[in-house]
Amino acid sequence: MKTLIIYTSQTGFTKKYAEWLAERMSGDLLDVKDAQKKSDDYFADYDAICYGGWLMAGSIVKAKWFLGKAATWKDKKLAIFGVGGSPNGSPDVDVFLQKALTEEEKKYVKLFYCQGGFNYEKMNTPSKLAIKMFVSALKKKKDATEEEKLAFEKMSSSYDLSDVKLIEPIVEYLEEKRLEA
Numbered sequence: 178m179k180t181l182i183i184y185t186s187q188t189g190f191t192k193k194y195a196e197w198l199a200e201r202m203s204g205d206l207l208d209v210k211d212a213q214k215k216s217d218d219y220f221a222d223y224d225a226i227c228y229g230g231w232l233m234a235g236s237i238v239k240a241k242w243f244l245g246k247a248a249t250w251k252d253k254k255l256a257i258f259g260v261g262g263s264p265n266g267s268p269d270v271d272v273f274l275q276k277a278l279t280e281e282e283k284k285y286v287k288l289f290y291c292q293g294g295f296n297y298e299k300m301n302t303p304s305k306l307a308i309k310m311f312v313s314a315l316k317k318k319k320d321a322t323e324e325e326k327l328a329f330e331k332m333s334s335s336y337d338l339s340d341v342k343l344i345e346p347i348v349e350y351l352e353e354k355r356l357e358a
Contacts, residue, residue, distance in 0.1 A: 180204030184229040190293030191260040225254035232261035255286045260293040294337040
């Protein structure tokens with residue numbers, strides 16, 4: 178099975194997951210900037226295509242490009258993973274997973290979430306400012322839960338929650354086609 182992992186990464190967390198996936202799947206790895214330059218013929222020989230992007234404001238960066246292409250790749254195994262600073266299983270992740278794809282897209286694309294972290298040193302200035310403003314606003318929230326208070330505190334500085342084990346559900350999904358063949 179020929180697999181392609183396409184990704185975009187601002188601070189390195191998504192790239193790390195994409196590299197882990199490509200290595201585990203013995204697949205090809207391509208930055209989305211390079212993928213966008215490829216002709217449709219380039220993707221024809223792949224049995225599975227997975228896109229990874231970082232989360233910003235509840236959506237996956239550059240996912241629209243992938244989903245536009247995915248509509249023509251329905252004969253392939255398709256997956257998207259989003260990487261964000263929230264731990265797996267947190268309520269905001271559940272909300273994201275419910276809303277990131279349309280009902281139609283859910284028929285042919287499987288969505289995954291992988292916790293990453295924050296790396297303020299590698300963030301571009303607009304992203305850094307947006308996060309700092311968001312954290313500042315949340316810290317002032319009067320009815321914040323203990324979980325929210327811990328999250329605000331964690332987001333105040335760089336941290337890394339990434340874990341290679343989090344690619345396992347993606348690998349299992351992408352490999353399902355091998356079992357069907």
